[in-house]
Amino acid sequence: MNGIHDMGGMHGFGRVEVEKGEPVFHARWEARVFGMSLLAGLRLGANIDERRHGLERLDPVTYLRDGYYGRWLVRLEQSLLERGVLRPGELAGRLAGHKAAATPLPKLPAPARPAEHPFLRTVDRSPVFRVGDRVQTRNHQPAGHTRLAGYTRTRRGVVARVYPACVFPDTNAHGQGEEPQPVYAVRFEGRELWGESAEPRSSVYFDCFESYLEPDAHA
Amino acid sequence: MSGADRESSDPRDLALRVEALEALLREKGFLDSAQVDAIVRHYEEDVGPLNGAKVVARAWTDTAYRRRLLADGTAAIAELGFGGPQGEYMVVLENTPTVHNVVVCTLCSCYPWPVLGLPPAWYKSPAYRSRIVREPRAVLREMGLELPAEVEVRVWDSSSEVRYLVLPERPAGTEKLSEDELRRLVTRDAMIGVGKVRVGSEASGG
Numbered sequence: 001m002n003g004i005h006d007m008g009g010m011h012g013f014g015r016v017e018v019e020k021g022e023p024v025f026h027a028r029w030e031a032r033v034f035g036m037s038l039l040a041g042l043r044l045g046a047n048i049d050e051r052r053h054g055l056e057r058l059d060p061v062t063y064l065r066d067g068y069y070g071r072w073l074v075r076l077e078q079s080l081l082e083r084g085v086l087r088p089g090e091l092a093g094r095l096a097g098h099k100a101a102a103t104p105l106p107k108l109p110a111p112a113r114p115a116e117h118p119f120l121r122t123v124d125r126s127p128v129f130r131v132g133d134r135v136q137t138r139n140h141q142p143a144g145h146t147r148l149a150g151y152t153r154t155r156r157g158v159v160a161r162v163y164p165a166c167v168f169p170d171t172n173a174h175g176q177g178e179e180p181q182p183v184y185a186v187r188f189e190g191r192e193l194w195g196e197s198a199e200p201r202s203s204v205y206f207d208c209f210e211s212y213l214e215p216d217a218h219a
Numbered sequence: 220m221s222g223a224d225r226e227s228s229d230p231r232d233l234a235l236r237v238e239a240l241e242a243l244l245r246e247k248g249f250l251d252s253a254q255v256d257a258i259v260r261h262y263e264e265d266v267g268p269l270n271g272a273k274v275v276a277r278a279w280t281d282t283a284y285r286r287r288l289l290a291d292g293t294a295a296i297a298e299l300g301f302g303g304p305q306g307e308y309m310v311v312l313e314n315t316p317t318v319h320n321v322v323v324c325t326l327c328s329c330y331p332w333p334v335l336g337l338p339p340a341w342y343k344s345p346a347y348r349s350r351i352v353r354e355p356r357a358v359l360r361e362m363g364l365e366l367p368a369e370v371e372v373r374v375w376d377s378s379s380e381v382r383y384l385v386l387p388e389r390p391a392g393t394e395k396l397s398e399d400e401l402r403r404l405v406t407r408d409a410m411i412g413v414g415k416v417r418v419g420s421e422a423s424g425g
Contacts, residue, residue, distance in 0.1 A: 005326055005327065006325070006326060007325050007326075007345055007348040007349040008325030008326070008348065008349060008352045008353075008376065009325075009349065009352060009353045010345070010349040011349070013344070013345040013346040013349050013350065014346050015346060015361055016341050016344060016346045016347045016350070016358055016361060016362060017340075017341060017344065017346070018339075018341050018362060019339070019340055019341070022339050022340060024262060024263045024267075024336065024337055025259075025263070026340075027233075027234065028234065029233050029234045029236075029237040029238075031259040031263070032237050032238075032241055032255060032259070033237055034258070034259065034262070034337075035254070035255035035256070035257075035258035035259045036240070036241060036244065036250060036255055038258055039250050039254055039255065039258070040249075040250070043249065043250070048380075052326075052327055055327065064345065068328065068340075068343045070233065073233070073236070073237065073240075076240075077240065080244075085244070085247065085249055086243070090243065091236070091239060091240055091243060094239045094242070094243055095235065095236060095239050101246070102243050102246035102247045103247070104247065105247050105248060105249055117307070118304075118307050118380070119307070119308075119380045120307075120308065147326060147378045147379060148378075149325055149326055149376065149378060151325075151352065151353075152376075161310070163308070163379070163381055164308075166379060166380055167380075183379045183381065185375075185381070187373075193352070193353075194353055197353075198353075199354055199355065199356045199357070199372070200368070201368070201369075201370070201371045201372060202355055202356065202371075202372045202373075202374070203371075203372075203373055203374070204352050204373075204374045204375075204376055205373055205374070205375045205376070206376045206378055207376070207377065207378045207379035207381055208378070209379065
């Protein structure tokens with residue numbers, strides 16, 4: 001989806017501020033949200049792509065305002081509501097001082113049988129592209145989840161590395177199957193991505209799922 | 220989805236909200252706070268850039284290990300006991316006098332947890348995510364790393380489940396140092412590619 005999360009190449013965010021001696025978590029609530037989110041992911045059986053898409057679906061103002069763990073908190077609450085673990089208004093009631101007992105848990109899915117690997121899959125076909133092949137990214141703009149960033153769409157590059165077949169986020173995030181396919185690290189020259197504003201001798205290596213790519217027609 | 224019910228991001232409100240949420244989930248039997256404690260402790264105490272520094276120092280002192288590390292990062296890193304979530308397929312990128320690699324995740328904040336721990340705030344910031352792909356030299360300069368014009372800069376955007384670790388250059392004048400002494404020089408920033416390893420400024424651990 002063309003959301004606020006797709007930040008590569010945007011202007012206007014200012015300098016990169018580095019904090020000296022930064023702690024792992026800046027507040028206890030961040031640590032609790034992190035731990036609870038990992039546990040909830042396991043209990044609810046949500047896959048990584050679905051969870052990433054949960055963050056992308058936040059409205060842009062919330063996304064920018066709430067920060068990293070703030071976003072995780074909104075997503076955590078949302079997924080608990082969607083699975084019926086939290087009832088609508090239950091958390092707000094608790095915060096307003098209502099002493100009502102927590103509602104019982106709904107039936108949760110049985111833990112999935114662990115796959116052979118979290119995302120690598122064996123497929124019985126060879127990768128379409130090889131190292132050195134000239135490729136072009138498709139003008140792929142689904143409303144749902146994708147890992148093709150806006151700044152890399154319809155760009156021409158060269159395959160630098162071929163990785164094994166992986167679960168395809170675009171379908172896996174939406175319960176449409178794993179559709180495993182090879183992944184390629186594709187090298188895009190700075191000039192191809194940023195035109196005349198590109199810095200000299202710079203390039204971006206971007207991991208592309210095979211369905212994002214087609215042969216470069218002009219090569 | 221919206222954050223409309225959360226008009227304020229006041230840290231005190233967030234702390235109360237998270238406390239109430241955890242209490243509810245505990246009462247429901249959905250989670251046990253001791254499990255949350257264990258996860259938090261793991262990422263605060265057991266996992267961090269020290270792990271990556273061990274990998275780098277080994278690669279600097281053991282040519283066969285370096286070769287294995289560059290050929291199959293996941294397996295070579297596992298030899299030192301590191302692996303797990305967000306490090307299940309590791310690729311190691313070697314910095315040289317002519318090629319400088321730097322890592323980002325523009326779409327979220329993917330980061331190799333088992334070797335570097337959880338990402339610092341700047342890595343997750345919109346400024347870094349938006350700018351490093353477009354103007355890497357300018358961003359690196361702001362962060363204190365001036366790359367000579369003749370050095371090629373390669374930015375790796377972690378858009379799949381592959382996780383990247385930069386193998387920094389071993390600084391000159393460290394020939395006599397032991398693996399353990401070398402390990403203490405290696406910084407997190409050098410393993411992301413926003414810094415270089417320098418002699419005389421020991422890793423802060425951060």
